Amino acid sequence: MSTRHLHLTLIALTAFLFVDVSSAQSQSDFAIAGPPINAKLTKDLWATHYFVHQAMSTANGIPFKDKSGKVLSDNVQPRDWCLAAIEGTVRVSFQNSTKTLNYAGTGKESQVDCASILRINPAIKPWISATGKSYFTMAAGPFGDGVKGNKLVPYRTIAVDKKVIPFGTVVFIPDAKGVVIRLPDGTSINHDGYFYAGDTGGAIKGAHIDVFCGATSTNCFPSFIHSDAKKTFKAIIVTDASIIENLSARHQ
DSSP: OOHHHHHHHHHHHHHHHHOSTTTOOOGGGGOOOOSOSSOEEOOOBEEEEEOOEEEOEEEEEEOOBOTTOOBOSOOEOHHHHHHHHHHSEEEEEETTEEEEEEEEEEOSSOOOOHHHHTTOOTTTOTTHHHHTTEEEEEOSSTTOBOSTTOBOOTTTEEEOOTTTSOTTOEEEOGGGTTOEEEOTTSOEEEOOSEEEEEEOOTTOOTTEEEEEOTTOOSOSOTTTOOSOTTSOBOOEEEOOHHHHHHHHHHTO
């Protein structure tokens, strides 16, 4: 099998793993009329993106564990383990089935030296020092879970600093409206520009938001996601109750 065919097969397999009755999306899920009326413009924001990490099983490696030390997965490579802890959600095999696990906090014992494995300088990015102490839990949502009982929704959920954007807030990003995105089942749709603040992260501070791209590691909104605090964009806080209720319901 060629490298290209292998790559396409992995994409198809990833889509298959995630597409079911509860997680399927269509153009109708991204058809909110906009832009919002009588809305308040926020201060400038900047964005990164995150996704569900895919960790392959390996004979020599370490498993993901919960807070009590219970094994939740097959063994994976330490690099996969660290990347999953950073992304916050991982899709992994366990006893001949596929599971979605969520980061659930940090303990006292370090399992992996993620700073060394990922070659990240703790003096520059101090959060990496605690990454190897991460523990996990089984996720309720097919793509993983956010905060306050929210399930992660591809191309909808954003991780925020709640001091800047409270959880449950709907944000309209003009630069996202009309962007073509590929859904987990392979179909392409036009995004309506609306996002829901349903997650957070240790590195999400101030005007920084993290956009959930689902099962793909590719930047799903290059129109405004630049992973650079100097490259900001305008966003609008939505006050329309029907839109807020719509997106909130999709995260339950």
